[in-house]
Amino acid sequence: MIGKLVENIKKTNAPVVAGLDPMLSYVPSFIVKKAFAEYGETPAGAAEAIWQFNKGIVDAICDLIPAVKPQIAMYEQFGVEGLKAYCRTVDYCRSKGLVIIGDVKRGDIGSTSAAYAVGHLGKVQIGENSCPLFDTDFATVNPYLGTDGVLPFMKTCAAENKGIFVLVKTSNPSSGEFQDRLVLTEAAGEAGASSVYLKEGLESLLAMPKEERGRFALRPLYELVGEKVAEWAAEPSLMDPCGYSQVGAVVGATYPEMGRTLRKIMPKSYILVPGYGAQGGKAEDLKDFFNEDGLGAIVNSSRGIICAYQKAPYSSLGEEGFAEASRRATQDMIADINQALGH
């Protein structure tokens, strides 16, 4: 599926993904009114409103971009009816040739991650039938539980030609609280920096002869998670002929210096970059998320695209022009990024 994503990116010349994260307050009031008139002020009414909103936007931008990223929480908050709108959105985007990244941030112990993997990326076995359910092309995955929480996703990716993006360094303000902490590790290049548990703590380290101590370093946690991603990505069954792995990573646009380091640590992983626009990430900050082949990253914008009609310079289009506003905002974003990249 990473092959299809790269192909779509080349075709559109747009390393951009539109985040379909519809809050009810983002939906133009004429759509909400119509949906409530038909289904009441109910979860079904809310689901109809966000579906109609999504459909208008997808119709307006599907020829410009390679992929969409629906954030499942925005649907899940409306319960089962909301999740029906999620499925409908996924199916509709697929019919338009878009790659679909389910932003689900799932991750659990092995047997549980396996259930998430089949539900979101694979097919669940029911008697004689193999049933695809949420059926997105990629899913985002939380790494806090370690390898055995990620392996079931990798297994499904290999079997079904699907992909994942593992959270490495997230775009939010407090992402550093744990992700930036300095961790004792073997120095880069030695044994994958994967197995240091120096139980006795700092003083035992200080007591070591300097030569021995030289094996150790203090490095931020996100680098170690990035190294794990590189290790997972190197699995041969997950390498695509396009040169990238089905295992990618999430690194926020809001932390460009870290993006530069992580780009080098994970050379075969596509980086999904949230945080451009509404969260503060700028186009010139994005360069280092890309490889020298001009590939390797895809930049998300959610509110910047789907709420474009609510802000200048697009607000003159009015509520009725929400889809056209999204189209123009998408074109402007693509131009902004391609200019910064020198494409």
Add this chain to the structure above:
Amino acid sequence: MIGKLVENIKKTNAPVVAGLDPMLSYVPSFIVKKAFAEYGETPAGAAEAIWQFNKGIVDAICDLIPAVKPQIAMYEQFGVEGLKAYCRTVDYCRSKGLVIIGDVKRGDIGSTSAAYAVGHLGKVQIGENSCPLFDTDFATVNPYLGTDGVLPFMKTCAAENKGIFVLVKTSNPSSGEFQDRLVLTEAAGEAGASSVYLKEGLESLLAMPKEERGRFALRPLYELVGEKVAEWAAEPSLMDPCGYSQVGAVVGATYPEMGRTLRKIMPKSYILVPGYGAQGGKAEDLKDFFNEDGLGAIVNSSRGIICAYQKAPYSSLGEEGFAEASRRATQDMIADINQALGH
């Protein structure tokens, strides 16, 4: 809601939660056959089978235990139909007076966590209506994104008298990969050990005069996450008259030594302890997860209870006796734990 949980635990004298994690392979074949006959080998058929299985078990054990913990992945794998069975299970358990811990392990940037929080614990606003959707009493939360991914859950907990259990040290074999890594921190007792980012790395630390260096320590990441949980738990609006906070933690039974340390770090947090039974945790390992008041922890068993009919000594009851087998396994688990605790 932590107040209700403690009350239920005292009433049943059972610090035990039954994990309702139904794989289709766990469901007795007579139930599966009947469901498939009615709905076909479809997601609706699978959902009917797991619902009937759950109902049989809940009817058999609801007087013995304070709480249940449905693992949403096992329902989500069957898509929207599976999630209907999740909602039905939650509603049914509530009608039986059980506290319901939704094992959802959600966590995202602030605005997204807010959507999860209202969907799972609160009420979503739709026009004039406030609608409860998944409506569990507690949710499990992943802390990898830091405070601003957890705050929206805390806000909903304070408004709705609900609670969360934050993943601190999970029960799975590879949980140590990141959670056990030694992190540079200010020594315990100084400045909450929350803000050390020594960019220059190990050698700059080693170059410090010994007195200055003494402020620092290397401690496992799970301890820092535990300290954050203690900080979140101390928020006054989340403290219940029972003496515990609405903010609890998840610590696996499979790591009893770490449980002992974390119990002390988070004195006001209930600990949800997975990993007893099928995953290898033993009753005698559980003592240190409890406080001296005999409270402070609740131990989960999933397969040990719901699959009891598949194994000795309960298999003589046969498939038809699956619910009675669950009852006996629950009674045996309660006796095993209370004996180890000296209750």
